Amino acid sequence: MRQVGPTPSGIERTFGDEEIIVSKTDRRGFITYANDVFVRVSGYREDELLGKPHSIIRHPEMPRIVFRVLWQTIERGEEIFAFVNNLAADGANYWVLAHISPSFDADGRIVGYHSNRRSPRRAAITEIAALYERLRAEELRHHSPVAGMEASGQLLAHLLGARDQDYDAFVWDLINRAEAA
Template identity: 55%
Template structure:
């Protein structure tokens, strides 16, 4: 359960994880373990969703999975939930990992701290999308509605999710 305590990733620190194709953690650096309040035995083999914060809109993760399963890298702002209930915001870069023959073997993710300026833009958007998801009786309908709302917002701006997210890195 979230405690409301925020943990901040120190400037210059990078969280690194690797997963198998199903999203189970196969590698976690010490920074990830510290931020997530997990030890290596708890992390390795666990689904990466072990750190999913309940206040993250599901449509953002649906977008992320759609992109990486299509073989594309993706950038996203994510609020994570540590095992001790603290949360921490990151700017994530996720890429597919392939073996020498080009077969998908998993995913690699690097995360840095999210700036306050970027969060000031992202947090209200995510709150809106989450409210849309929660307003529906079924999770499926809520996800579809939030995906539609995000698509409408992006169309109105004439930008992709990645363009919006990457524009915030400079804030």
Template identity: 40%
Template sequence: MNTPLRQIIDEEVQWDKTKTIVSKTDVYGTILYANDVFSNTCEYSTIELVGEPHNIIRHPDMPKVVFKVLWDTLKKGENFHAIVKNLTRTGKYYWVITDFSIDKDEEGKVVGYTARRKAVPNGVIKKIEPLYKTLLDIEKLKGEKASEMYFNAYLKEEVGKSYNEFVVKLFNEELSKEKTEKIKNETSPIKKGLNWFFFGETNPK
């Protein structure tokens, strides 16, 4: 599909943040499946999305190094979490935390990836957005390698964790602050963890 150049609009798209966005890709990132929440949120039809590279929704505010870390981790056979700002068809944006899992065939060969995305608490966005802007600025001025070196040094010196661990920590900290009436008498999300957050629903569509 030949996607026309989109004008970027600094406006969040309206979507049901109680739902989970689900997609499946092959090992090259080509979309094989998109649920209704995905197509409704990104403003493309499912038919338009299938067969397209997943970067059809990549927002220009996202530094490339984040996706490099993502793919490097998946290629090692490890699951991954990422906080991503995505781009809709009309140029709007939406922030999600993504849980990537690896799909294998009966012989254990990696055949693709499944991604489940949920809305990101505003507190997490406020913490991650300045870092992404710095990485993007370095990328534009000094190149992707310089951005990667800064990212690695930042995680080591200021966080002391891998990117995946950093994301989980940020997310769980924010979830613990945003307890609702629904969960006051239940086990808190920070104890249940991200696995509950992504798979606790009975119907992700």
């Protein structure tokens, strides 16, 4: 569970197309490395990030189901591309297209995770924000977080199933369409 964080200000922050926000975590998602871009964009000092759960920058409007898909994928040892809206220390939000991948030891066991994030295209942000808003609204209609996530998982499967896509295929389609726009 996320601790009480900054109040979202509604101000959106962006970062350069040529920049990459990088972090590494242990197996539980506790931050072990943060690059300069991460420090600058998130507004936290490096020492405030290291050792903290990655949910330190969780935005309250992000649907829980996205993080469930994310963790299920990386815990299987697979990589994932995901759009994430993050909350900076001053309440600003910033959208990222994250590529998260597991790191393995010599015996093939997962020892941690690595995330590289680029700045998404505006057209992609507009579309994903609308989808996430629907998912979040579904989650909030239910009394418990678990029931809410169950329902938003069904809604996500229904919306993507209608397009014959899973989350990964949808993200790639969105990247490609936004690139061509």
